[in-house]
Amino acid sequence: MGRVLGVGPKKKKSSGELPIHYGNGRPSLSAQEDRKQTHRKRERGHREKRGRSGGSIGWMRKPPPPPPPPPPPALSHSILPHKFLSINPSSSVCCSSFGFSTKSPRPFGKLLRLSSSSSCGHCFEADDESSDDDEQQQLQQQQLPTHQYDAAFASSSLLPPDRWDVLGLGQAMVDFSGVVDDKFLEKLELDKGTRKVVNHEERGRVLRAMDGCSYKAAAGGSLSNSLVALARLGSTHIGGPPLNVAMAGSVGSDPLGGFYREKLRRANVHFLSAPIKDGTTGTVIVLTTPDAQRTMLAYQGTSSTINFDPCLASMISTTRILVVEGYLFELPDTIKTITRACEEACRSGSLVAVTASDVSCIERHYDEFWDIVGNYADVVFANSDEARALCDFSPKESPVAATRYLSHFVPLVSVTDGPRGSYIGVKGEAVYIPPSPCVPVDTCGAGDAYASGILYGILRGVSDLKGMGTLASRIAATVVGQQGTRLSVQDAVKLAKSFAFHIDSSSIQSDVGSDHISSY
Known part of the structure; x- marks a missing residue:
């Protein structure tokens, strides 16, 4: 039963x-x-x-x-519960609702062999001609007025703000991505299209095989993609004050750790955790074959465990939304940290959001997921497969059934279903969000971008679920229509302006704080 x-x-x-x-x-x-x-x-x-x-x-x-049967195609808008609006009571849009119808490449580098004292024998060094990252180039091209974009916010020399709008707790890993052929995978005895965790020796073997090859490096991770997109959406005074976004994780004192922190800093995301002395930073090697299949090798590093300490507790107590990345459940020693972090968020009155991250991760740590989701989560982000895994539904069950079921346990559930659209669930009901039109180029990072739109809507005090989901869908479509997983500064500003315009011009007025949810 x-x-x-x-x-x-x-x-x-x-x-x-x-x-x-x-x-x-x-x-x-x-x-x-x-x-x-x-x-x-x-x-x-x-x-x-x-x-x-x-x-x-x-x-x-x-x-x-x-679970009820799937809803009809046309669904009415619903109202966000009052609890979510209370995190931004001073927002000028708290009493409004809306319903609008509406990259540059990452730096290249080389693998350089280091001395025997190096932890992995290799290090990342960006090519001189592309040492300025894409975020900085986009900021220069955008040329925003100083009152709209506070460049000093990205400076690590300044004191952090008194309160964070979002604090992400997740894995900090550097992505190495390169294009290889099938023979390369066969030589290394790798199964194409799989994702596996490798140890120090296996990672070194792959990196040595890639020595001299051209590749891209980035401060990777699902959570960091969402945080960067959110920081760029909230980088100006559009719709409210600029958002303060931060991340806590674990990086080593090695060059890769410095690379990760610097990349996030330039993207306006504060990385608050100090590097672990003599620790090695985790990496994900992404090998893409000509048929567009990705083979991923994850090395967690010696600094992968996140410890709960007074510093982390202080950070959580001063944040509005704590976002927990589901991949952290793969680290047994970190599950206790997740629980204590969520407890601290509850004591501080912060919202707790959880990303499902991966189906296999949910299946391996099913009980641990539900200990957090059932007791602490206010928001859950998942795709249709992950939602079914959380419900322990068969693959034949519809995404809307999973959305409705999960929303009995979690106040707000966001479930994406690829090109078929998405659903937002509240109190046993699901609001259908149609997909935004786009020409797909790279679907990697679409769900991360969608999550940033939901978080942005909550922080801006928006109450209409239909409009919030439409914004999230447009952000995801923008990322899908480009190469790379990061929302650009220019696109973020355009989307934020469009979002604010439709909030101001909308004739729909919502009963903010109402418990009414549309039935269909």
């Missing part, structure tokens, strides 16, 4: 069964005795969460009803 106390579904035992068996809301008599203590602990956690939510969200004490 299903889990009680609103902490997510129980894993099904056979693929031929529906994931939830609905009964009278009580656990079966055959349940193991040692699960009782866990249920009592989760019940206490939910009582605390209901207390901090102000009653705006009705938390489930028994499994929700069976």
Whole structure:
């Protein structure tokens, strides 16, 4: 039967069964005795969460009803719960709603062999002719007035702001991406199109094979893509004051760690964690074959574990939204940090957002995911496959069914479904967001860009889910229509201006704080 106390579904035992068996809301008599203590602990956690939510969200004490059938194509707009609007009460758009219808290449480099004292025997050095990164070039081309873009914000020499709008907690890894042929993969005995975790020796073997090859390097990671896009959307006074965006993670004191921190700093994202002495920074090697298939090799580095300390607690206590990257669940020693970080966010009145990240990651750490999602999460970002994995649904279940189901446990659920559009779920209902038209060039990073749009809408005090989702869809379409995973400065400013214009000119007025959600 299903889990009680609103902490997510129980894993099904056979693929031929529906994931939830609905009964009278009580656990079966055959349940193991040692699960009782866990249920009592989760019940206490939910009582605390209901207390901090102000009653705006009705938390489930028994499994929700069976997933309803998919909605009709045309769906009406819904209202964001009052809880989310309260994080930005001074925003000029808090009482407005809206419904509008509406890269440069990363630097190249070479792999340089270092002395035997180097941790991996190789280091990144950008080519001289492209040492200025794409973010800096775009800022110069944009030539924004000083009152619109505060360049001093990106300077690490200045004191950080008193409060962060978003703090991301995630893996800090440098991406190396290059184009190879099938023979290269065969020589290294790599399966094309797979993603695997490698150790220090395996990474060194691949890097040595790439020695002298042309490739691109970037401060990578799903979370960093979202944070950079959000920082660029909120880099001006359009729609409100500039947004303060930061990230906490773990990097080593090696050159790659310095490269990662500098890249984020130039993109207006503060990296708040100090480098670990003598630690090595994690890397992801992305090998793309001519048929556009990607083979990824991830090395977590010796500095991959994120520890919870008073400094991190202080950062969390001064943020409006804490975003936890799902890939962190792959690090066993970091799961405790995730729990303590979410507890601190709850005590501070901050919202907690969780990215699902990867289906296989969810399957490997299903219970750990639900301990966080069921007890702390206010927002969950997932694609359709990840949403089904969280629900333990079969692949035949529709994305809207997964969205509706998850929204019984989480106040706001965002589920993307590729070119078919996306859904935003609240209180058992799902709002359909049609896809924005574009000519796809590179789909990598689309979900990260979409998440930045949802976060931007929440921080700007927008209440209409349909309009917020439409903005997120337009941001994702912009990234899909270009090479690379990062939203450019020029595109971000255009999207922010368009968003603010439609907020101001909209004739739709929402009942802000209303618990009404459209039914269909």
